[in-house]
Amino acid sequence: MPIDTRHPREIRADIRRGKLAGITAGLGQNFVQANLAVLPRDWAYDFLVFCQRNPRPCPLLEVTDVGSAEPVGVAPGADLRTDIPKYRIYKDGALADEVTDATPYWRDDLVAFLLGCSFTFEWALLEAGIRLWHVEQGRNVAMWRTSIACRPAGRLHGPMVVSMRPIAAAELSKAVTASARFPGAHGAPVHVGDPAAIGIADLARPDWGDPQEFRPGDVPVFWACGVTPQAVALASKPPFMLTHSPGHMFITDLPNSALAAI
Amino acid sequence: MPIDTRHPREIRADIRRGKLAGITAGLGQNFVQANLAVLPRDWAYDFLVFCQRNPRPCPLLEVTDVGSAEPVGVAPGADLRTDIPKYRIYKDGALADEVTDATPYWRDDLVAFLLGCSFTFEWALLEAGIRLWHVEQGRNVAMWRTSIACRPAGRLHGPMVVSMRPIAAAELSKAVTASARFPGAHGAPVHVGDPAAIGIADLARPDWGDPQEFRPGDVPVFWACGVTPQAVALASKPPFMLTHSPGHMFITDLPNSALAAI
CATH class of the missing domain: 3.40.1640.10 (PSTPO5379-like)
Structure with a gap:
């Protein structure tokens, strides 16, 4: 880049x-x-x-x-x-x-x-020595609508959108702590592991962005995504x-x- | 207590x-x-x-x-x-x-x-082994209006109010990190040391609460205070x-x- x-x-x-x-x-x-x-x-x-x-x-x-x-x-x-x-x-x-x-x-x-x-916490992940496949490949991160409901406010309501990055299991702890330091940039992951638990049917078919490549031992890690407010506002x-x-x-x-x- | x-x-x-x-x-x-x-x-x-x-x-x-x-x-x-x-x-x-x-x-x-x-970050300080004089003595913490201006918003404007706790110099680092983890409860101190630098004339005469007792080696540490929004709203x-x-x-x-x- x-x-x-x-x-x-x-x-x-x-x-x-x-x-x-x-x-x-x-x-x-x-x-x-x-x-x-x-x-x-x-x-x-x-x-x-x-x-x-x-x-x-x-x-x-x-x-x-x-x-x-x-x-x-x-x-x-x-x-x-x-x-x-x-x-x-x-x-x-x-x-x-x-x-x-x-x-x-x-x-x-x-x-x-x-x-x-997410650029801010991705910077923090990279600084912590964590490899990000989509950055290395110059691809867009993968994003999905989830079954996690946002708390409504007035006329605004809708599901949370998340982005997903494959993280080596050995780096999970570092990925959580490095991003948690940045509550102003989505903070810690909202979910780690089983995509079905948050309503994602198929990791190979994101709602936005490109499918990500998993290396052996990678775990899917999900962060709240800045597309949420746009999706929610537009639904309203x-x-x-x-x-x-x-x-x-x-x-x-x-x-x-x-x-x-x- | x-x-x-x-x-x-x-x-x-x-x-x-x-x-x-x-x-x-x-x-x-x-x-x-x-x-x-x-x-x-x-x-x-x-x-x-x-x-x-x-x-x-x-x-x-x-x-x-x-x-x-x-x-x-x-x-x-x-x-x-x-x-x-x-x-x-x-x-x-x-x-x-x-x-x-x-x-x-x-x-x-x-x-x-x-x-x-502040009760939340005081709990974090106590958990970190930091002694809080006003808690031990059952007194109220000391608070001052400062020369730090809040960013105005519409009809609301005014100075930041801070609370001050004497902290042993050796514990300063721990006091900063322990409270920084709680951005939802005022977070890290806004100032450490010289009270004059933030417009406080006399540590013995707080604007609200009780004067605090300093032990040898204690440094005054100032946190943003929840009295600010009331003071600002009332001024407006x-x-x-x-x-x-x-x-x-x-x-x-x-x-x-x-x-x-x-």
């Missing part, structure tokens, strides 16, 4: 100018990347309560002031309408558009939410919702280590 | 019947106790964003549905109007009443917030606010260990 070691500020400037248009994996090495969800103020309260009730899939890093596209807490000076390579626009729960500049869709009643992303069909496009994340000024609980 | 080892459900039933009317220290050993703040729905959005932006002083454990007094997530079946020994009612930022049953003040537009409390003068009375906490069904990040 090519690594861009410049400060996120410079990388975001390139994205804003259209010079960087692809996925953000490998950009802003060691800086926190985040999922974006933008909702009208009318829906923002339900979304806040939903995140509070479901912190594993929805670790909130930032909430902008109503109408503001600047994430003051994690990237002062950034503009969430232009500093992400690609956006998705949903209307009434259906994909309506995909754009590289969300400015034309911005409104004074919008609230932007940034949520922690808000009239308007703006998100990043999958893999095209927002790069914050926070070093990954800033999210460590200990 | 007398210890009541019954399940919180039974202790709350005694509180509801008026059989237990004092402070809750020592009740529900090893179970999470929580700060209560109740605000009208109109103010609840600002309070949620404030907690997200200031997780150290305001670690949110539970938000009830609008109009509901049942904290389904942390104590199903409990009633936040009756299951706390003593309540304070504030109107326009001024103390208006102190009652043992908040039912007459309940309204359909109210939202109840439960916030983590919401028309109505209901809280627990200091020391009279809500006892949840969560064991303290459930709040550990790792």
Whole structure:
């Protein structure tokens, strides 16, 4: 994976100018990347309560002031309408558009939410010496809807989405502790082992992403996934919702280590 | 300190019947106790964003549905109007009443917030073998308003309040790591050492609570304090606010260990 070691500020400037248009994996090495969800103020309260009730899939890093596209807490000076390579626009729960500049869709009643992303805990796993097959192969991680119900909040409800990584049994303990230190990036696994126990029928057929390859002795390990809030919000069909496009994340000024609980 | 080892459900039933009317220290050993703040729905959005932006002083454990007094997530079946020994009612930022049953003040537009409390990390410190002077002496911890500004949210703004415990220099590292594991109960200290650096003029004169006694070699260690959200909300003068009375906490069904990040 090519690594861009410049400060996120410079990388975001390139994205804003259209010079960087692809996925953000490998950009802003060691800086926190985040999922974006933008909702009208009318829906923002339900979304806040939903995140509070479901912190594993929805670790909130930032909430902008109503109408503001600047994430003051994690990237002062950034503009969430232009500093992400690609956006998705949903209307009434259906994909309506995909754009590289969300400015034309911005409104004074919008609230932007940034949520922690698996890149942070994957960095922690790699630092701990754990091999990640999909990173080595440049593939997307595998994700499933599960039978684990999220706690509903107002109009928002739905199942938890998880991502799965094959981990060598000897490394399980290290994988749990390394990721647990980052509650702001999904934290410890929500399940280890038998996929059927959380409603996953076939490890070879993920709902999103690529099937993962198991080496002898690997165990499937499941983490809460940042796709959950999008899946839940879309199932609830808000009239308007703006998100990043999958893999095209927002790069914050926070070093990954800033999210460590200990 | 007398210890009541019954399940919180039974202790709350005694509180509801008026059989237990004092402070809750020592009740529900090893179970999470929580700060209560109740605000009208109109103010609840600002309070949620404030907690997200200031997780150290305001670690949110539970938000009830609008109009509901049942904290389904942390104590199903409990009633936040009756299951706390003593309540304070504030109107326009001024103390208006102190009652043992908040039912007459309940309204359909109210939202109840439960916030983590220092009892949880003090338990972690004690388990780690760290002596706490105020616990040994049955005194209240010392608290101060600081020069650390909270990040404002909507109509809510104000300084962080901290509590201070004298810790033996040799135990500092253990005090930091033991409390850091509990981000839901204020987490790691926000400051260690020189009180002037965070705007505290005189360690002998706390803004709330009792002055603490230092033994030779003790260092002052400051943790974000659950008084912050009350102080901030009151400075912002919401028309109505209901809280627990200091020391009279809500006892949840969560064991303290459930709040550990790792």
